[in-house]
Amino acid sequence: MIxxxxxxxxxxxxxxxxxxxxxxxxxxxxxxxxxxxxxYAVSSNKESLEDKKIRTKKESLQQEKIGKLFPKKK
Numbered sequence: 001m002i003x004x005x006x007x008x009x010x011x012x013x014x015x016x017x018x019x020x021x022x023x024x025x026x027x028x029x030x031x032x033x034x035x036x037x038x039x040y041a042v043s044s045n046k047e048s049l050e051d052k053k054i055r056t057k058k059e060s061l062q063q064e065k066i067g068k069l070f071p072k073k074k
Contacts, residue, residue: 015021047055 012018013020014024016025
């Protein structure tokens with residue numbers, strides 16, 4: 001019965017020596033490498049240039065507001 005099922009489904013088209021099997025393997029490698037790159041990028045905590053500019057702008061604005069609230073006395 002299992003032999004008939006295997007013969008009817010023709011699962012040999014998914015073997016690594018067939019074009020479809022090679023395509024599936026390549027897509028799997030590309031997907032896996034993308035996942036590992038995303039995990040690395042998130043864990044390394046890299047900031048984009050725009051994020052750094054926004055953060056420094058917010059910090060300078062915050063320092064200005066603090067300076068207005070608490071002026072330095074001479």
